[in-house]
Amino acid sequence: MSEEQIKNLEEQFEARILRDDKIEPKDWMPEKYRQTHIRQISQHAHSEIVGMLPEGNWITRAPSLRRKVALLAKVQDEGGHGLYLYSAAETLGISRDEMFDQLHTGKAKYSSIFNYPALTWADMGAIGWLVDGAAIINQVALCGTSYGPYARAMVRICKEESFHQRQGYEIMLKLANGAPEQKDMAQDALNRFWWPSLMMFGPKDDESPHTAQSMKWKLKRKTNDDLRQQFIDQTVPQADILGLTIPDPDLKWNEAKQGYDFGEIDWDEFWQVVKGHGPCNKERMKARVNAWENGAWVRDAAMAYADKKSELKNKQAV
Ligand code: FAQ
Numbered sequence: 001m002s003e004e005q006i007k008n009l010e011e012q013f014e015a016r017i018l019r020d021d022k023i024e025p026k027d028w029m030p031e032k033y034r035q036t037h038i039r040q041i042s043q044h045a046h047s048e049i050v051g052m053l054p055e056g057n058w059i060t061r062a063p064s065l066r067r068k069v070a071l072l073a074k075v076q077d078e079g080g081h082g083l084y085l086y087s088a089a090e091t092l093g094i095s096r097d098e099m100f101d102q103l104h105t106g107k108a109k110y111s112s113i114f115n116y117p118a119l120t121w122a123d124m125g126a127i128g129w130l131v132d133g134a135a136i137i138n139q140v141a142l143c144g145t146s147y148g149p150y151a152r153a154m155v156r157i158c159k160e161e162s163f164h165q166r167q168g169y170e171i172m173l174k175l176a177n178g179a180p181e182q183k184d185m186a187q188d189a190l191n192r193f194w195w196p197s198l199m200m201f202g203p204k205d206d207e208s209p210h211t212a213q214s215m216k217w218k219l220k221r222k223t224n225d226d227l228r229q230q231f232i233d234q235t236v237p238q239a240d241i242l243g244l245t246i247p248d249p250d251l252k253w254n255e256a257k258q259g260y261d262f263g264e265i266d267w268d269e270f271w272q273v274v275k276g277h278g279p280c281n282k283e284r285m286k287a288r289v290n291a292w293e294n295g296a297w298v299r300d301a302a303m304a305y306a307d308k309k310s311e312l313k314n315k316q317a318v
Contacts, residue, residue: 017218022148025091033217036210037147038092039108040219042099045085046110050103050284052078054118055127063121070167071124077160084157088149104289106276113200115278116192122175122182126189128168130197130235136161137231138201146218169238176242183243190239191247198262199270201228207267233259 001009009028016023023029052075059075062068086096102108113131118124136158143154175186202224205211214220222230232251239246250263272278 017146017216020146020218022151023146024148032213033219034092036214036217036219037150038089038094040210040214041085041089041092041147041150042094042102043109043111045082045089045099046103046108047114048078048082048085050110050114050288051131052082053284053287054114054116054280055124058118058121058124061121062124067124067171074128074164074167077164081153081157081160084153085150088147088153091149100292104285104292106285109274111200112270112273112278113196114284115273115280116196117280119192120185120189122171122185122189123193125168125171125175125186126193128164128166129172129238130168130190130193131200132161132164132168133235134197134200134231136165137227137234141221141227144218144221172242172244176244186242187244190244194247195265195269196273198228198232198265199273201225201231203267203270229259232262236260 010030013023013029013033023033055071055078056075059068059071062071086099089099090096099108103110113134118127139154139158139161143151143158145151145154172186172189175182177183202208202211205223205225208224211220211223215223236246236251248263250261252261253259254261273281276282
């Protein structure tokens with residue numbers, strides 16, 4: 001293709017983005033747009049499946065049948081979200097095997113939040129309330145993202161996430177209104193998950209290498225800082241209803257900005273966790289690599305069955 005032709009295609013592409021058209025898998029797109037989407041969508045998918053681990057660990061220890069059923073359904077949903085997202089990324093020309101390889105070798109990231117341990121039952125409440133709460137805020141914005149398959153996956157995912165958030169909040173509500181020991185457990189979970197939840201939105205805008213371009217391409221519809229502020233403003237009143245205290249002495253309503261001011265996030269901790277040195281990074285990766293290796297026979301059996309089926313179909317066609 002000549003330079004002139006590429007320039008024309010780029011102009012048409014930019015015009016489509018400006019018009020809010022959705023970009024579909026067979027449409028022409030700049031290579032950087034494709035790569036940026038593979039990076040974000042696959043990292044999002046990895047977050048979902050790694051995110052199954054802290055909660056999956058509590059299914060057998062849920063305090064009642066009702067709690068167990070709800071938690072089981074939630075963890076299954078997360079697996080499903082991972083699968084929609086891997087499928088969306090595959091439409092951009094990367095294979096699932098390549099994505100798993102990137103995860104297992106540490107080349108691809110996944111959300112920092114899942115490198116913190118879930119120590120008590122109250123953590124199931126805090127994860128649903130805060131982690132899913134943060135995920136919804138991020139993902140509602142992504143329903144309007146410019147790449148069609150990603151935007152459509154987000155619509156369904158958001159519907160399921162809102163159930164996740166409510167089941168977490170309900171656990172917190174029960175504990176916060178329970179015995180003093182239960183309330184303490186809820187407060188302790190909030191203390192441990194508050195700051196890591198704020199980190200889920202990524203570095204500050206002026207330290208985020210990808211935000212400016214992703215906003216131009218309408219991959220991101222809101223910046224990291226805007227989403228973080230929205231999360232804080234939404235969540236503080238929910239903590240008040242629970243009668244729990246947000247562990248931030250600098251948290252204060254700012255009348256002029258109609259939002260909360262908040263304390264400084266520990267960005268050193270954030271980058272340590274992102275670089276693989278969080279409390280559970282090694283454990284999480286070991287669990288995923290083991291699952292991949294132990295599942296090899298299932299993948300082999302599925303492939304052998306698919307080959308047999310297509311052989312039979314070919315024979316019948318002759
Ligand atoms: N953790 O320039 P930016 C969920 C990386 S789903 C780890 O700001 P970008 C559901 C970033 O990748 C949670 N790494 O990057 C659930 C980049 O590294 P790279 C996941 C992080 O992409 C609930 C570098 O830092 N949600 O929770 C993090 O424009 C409960 C520079 O950052 C999504 O993935 C982090 N927190 O913005 C499941 C949503 N933040 O690639 C189970 C979709 C940043 O250059 C249980 N993703 N990094 O090596 C996004 O919205 C964006 O990708 C951001 C980052 C906002 C995460």
